[in-house]
Amino acid sequence: MKNHFTLLIVLAITYFSCSNIISAQLRNENYTASINGKIIIDSPNHNIQVKSENGSFWCTFDIGAVTDEYRELSNFRLYKEGRFLFGLSKVPGSDLEISNSGYVIFYDHKKHFLGELKIHAYSVSGNHLFTKSFFNADQFEFSESGNIFGIVDKHNLNIINIPMSAAYSYEKCEKFALDNAGYIVVLNNNELKIYRNDRLLNSIKLECSYIRKIIISSENNLIALINKRNFITYKLSDGRKSFSKQLKGNLSFRDIKILDAKIIVGIHKKTKNESIGILREYDISGKLVDERFGESKLIDQHEKAFVQKTNKYEYDPIPWPFFPFDSMRTVWNHYEQQMGNDGGEWSYLHQGLDLIVPIAEETYSVTEGIVKLVLTLGGGAYWRIAVSDSLVDDYSNGWLYAHLIENTIQFDIGDTVYIHDYLGDIIQWSEDWGHIHFVEIRDSGLVWLYDDNEWGINFNPMLALTPLPDTTAPYIDTVFTNSKFGFCENETSNYLSPDSLYGEVDIICKVVDYAGNSEWQQPAFKTYYWVINTATGDTIQPRQLGHVLNHSYPFYSGDHYTPFSEVMYKRDPILAASSWMSTERNYYHILTNSNGDSLIDLNERYLAFNTENYLDGYYVIFIEVFDEAGNSALDSMSVQFKNGNSTGIKNENLVSEYSLAQNYPNPFNPTTKIKFTIPQLDPIDGGANNGILYVTLKIYDTLGKEVMTVVDEQMRPGENEIEIYAGNLASGVYYYQLQAGNPSAGTGHGFIDSKKMIVLK
Structure with missing residues (x-):
């Protein structure tokens, strides 16, 4: 150097x-x-x-x-x-x-x-x-x-x-x-x-x-460090x-300094009802020369509140992290909510749940576990603690509580925490309120860090917080003055008039929801859409999931949240993301950037609804949206397809043959994926309702007994991939069979095929 x-x-x-x-x-x-x-x-x-x-x-x-x-x-x-x-x-x-x-x-x-x-x-x-x-x-x-x-x-x-x-x-x-x-x-x-x-x-x-901390003093030829129970010094020279x-007991070392040839040690005394700071002063030889009490705080004791064992989302229910534990707090920023700047040039997905609370509000643990993280991301307002569910060196899950006052945090790495234990107080965030950033994260090791590319997030906390007394239904707002929904050419800002839709179209809706009594607008938790031919009444696009705001991500980073924001939400100079402090927000959900499952993939941003696959004419698009509590809203609007397709001539780019692929991986435990294709058929070939076919995919054991029905529904032509969970099946050989249309009516009217799979546990 x-x-x-x-x-x-x-x-x-x-x-x-x-x-x-x-x-x-x-x-x-x-x-x-x-x-x-x-x-x-x-x-x-x-x-x-x-x-x-x-x-x-x-x-x-x-x-x-x-x-x-x-x-x-x-x-x-x-x-x-x-x-x-x-x-x-x-x-x-x-x-x-x-x-x-x-x-x-x-x-x-x-x-x-x-x-x-x-x-x-x-x-x-x-x-x-x-x-x-x-x-x-x-x-x-x-x-x-x-x-x-x-x-x-x-x-x-x-x-x-x-x-x-x-x-x-x-x-x-x-x-x-x-x-x-x-x-x-x-x-x-x-x-x-x-x-x-x-x-x-x-x-x-x-x-x-x-x-917990290390200090060094060349003037005193000294290195000193502390962990929970030990204060140790070494000679710097050798x-x-x-x-x-x-x-021992209820005392633990929390801080250390060398000041004027004296070693000052900060000690935390934590009893059932009180948290007390103690200062001890030692000379360089280790002789105790002074001890005095510092600040103290009485801690309210709360009995474990009743929490139901299961809920409809199959996550372990947790209480709210503030007292009273059965009281919903003000939801500020939703899980996977689109965040953006006023200029609209960038956006990202919010990486947890933000709750507004009073400044210095006491925060409590929602589970028991082991502390694996206490750190700041830069400055006093960014301190946080995470409590893991298990003491393992491998990956584990834990609840993260961010924006606590450092001088109030009650636990450190390796400490055991129980449900309703007081963790610390909320920092001031705005002029008159504070907020907690709350989410379950996933990391490996006995100590979790932010600098190792392992800090993932697991799921939407609103699906676990209990109770969720939200009776306010979301509603579908107007995107443009002349159009309830928005339509644009796939992945462009070329917006189309609803009476002249052509080519591959992105379908967009603006949703407004309020979580409980919060004044801050939230996005839809779950969206669906489907399309009906006005003239025939046929459903040309079955009800399909747009997105559900409950995706997991392997690392807490914009490498994931910025690109995925563009899959789930429309953002351009015309439909801009929300500004910072506005309670009225813009959530423009893109429903067609989805293959219909609850997962998310960056390639889905290029998916669209292809109007060229259907005859010109009038259609009705339906959209249904839900919040986490199950409240919903349904709306629709009439549109017209104009592709110059008045005779029903097939698009040459459509799939023309049936196929059933071998599952992968195989053998597997507990999940595998199966790909299959359904071709576009003319009505004379058995393709009623513009090629919509009745499809089943079933699994049988070696005796021919049906053990699982994977697909049993009307499906559109195209390529499909289904993930199968076989956690309830014993190890062994099984057969999966795909049947589409009516194969017994003769060639061209349907398809049936089977393949072997192996469950290996």
Whole structure:
């Protein structure tokens, strides 16, 4: 690495000036412990919104418009010990931190749906120093001097010399610590590595796991770390253990600092009815020299509420995460709701459920489990905790509770949580309310991170929250003044008049729903459509599922949510996505971007309703929409197909032959897929109703006994793929048989074929 000599000089100068401030504050006993043992500066000024760790610098700002993960901040004002330093009318980010030397890091989460975090650094005099982008960042730390900043992203530990605007990369790590003299400690796989000037000096094998924090002091020749029960120190020079302390019972270590040749440890004392912070002060040799109580909070005890064992969606029911647990809260942002900006140039799918609650509302666990995640995505407003359902190193599921106040979070990695346990308080999000981002996620390991491409989301939380007292039915709004529904050429912005539909058409409807008493408009949970020939009364397009807002995604990232948004919703300059804070929103569902199953695939955006397959004339399109509670709305409109197809001449691109493919995979357990095709037939060949045929797909055992009916319905011509779940079938050989039309009437009137499949468990 370059410029390390200059870096050390800058650090040394800043360190000596800052250490005097710190020691003076310690003697004045301005330090205290929050209710969870976090070491904080006790400040009588309640207007302060963010302050440096040493308390010398602090700021105020206003909160304007907000979206799910972004806040517009304005009128930022930075102070040092009450003296105004500089201000910004518009803040380049939605949160910030201030170092002990007055540098300000603004966290810009505007492109959070892409996993991108921009940091904008400003000097104490208000000069913009640099802007840097990171992806999937989840660890942040200043050095004690405040001149060095570290951030872990998906690739590296990035160390930034703030005054020099110089960045250096180290190995990605689980935890890290920075020293004023340029030492860096990284933790991976229970091993500490000590670097200086890009050179590995030493390594230490640890005897404990679930490390909560590490600190390093070259001045005191010391490395110290804590986990839940242990506080251990090592000599920086040779890695030998210096001393250790242990806790038991209802005490746990939560924070640690080195201040003026003293080690300050924050301890959390948690009883059934109270959460208390404790400060202990040790000298460098490990002698306890002071202990005092910090902040405390009484915890209300709540008996386990009754929750029904099953519901119609077959998810384990959970209570609401606030007391009273059977009370529905204000739904702000829906699962897989389309989010966009005012300009309409981008959109993404919302990655969970957002509930509006009062600021500092107490949050409670909806299940029991093991804590596997406590981290921030950048700034005090982005702290979160996740409780997994099992203590396994493999993949597991767990509920995520985001936007908690760090100093109130009651648990840490490895802790056991029970249903209705108090987790922490909700952070301020807007000027007068807070919100929780709530969703079940999936990750692997005993510790979950955001930087490892494994943080997936599982399902719509509204399908598990109990009760769901929503009696308000959705309604289908008008897309255009002259058209109830919208129609455009497939994947274009060429909108068609309903009396002149031609070619492959996307069918669009605008849905408005309200969840309970919420004033915020929501999208439809589930959509269906079908088409009827007005002249004959024939159903040319059977009732087909558009989309159901309950898809799972393997990673919490815009790599999934941005492209999939364009499958489910129309967004262009004509039909723009909703703006941030409007209670009236635009949800333009594309019903035809679906193959009819409940899954979603990016290739489905190219699907459409092909009007060329049918005679010119008048048709009626029906659309039905549902919310999670089962409330529904049905609407329809008349349209006219105009393709110059008045004689019923077949489209040459249609499937012309029957086929039944071998299932894949085979053998399988428990699911497999079967593909088959139904050709377009003229009425004289048995293709009544424009080729609609009655189709069955059944499974038989080796004795010829029918064990499952997979398909039993009228189907349109085309290619089909069916997924079969055979979890209830025993291992063995089975046969699946496809029958379409009436094969007994002779060649050309139908089709029948069978193939063998093997269930192997």
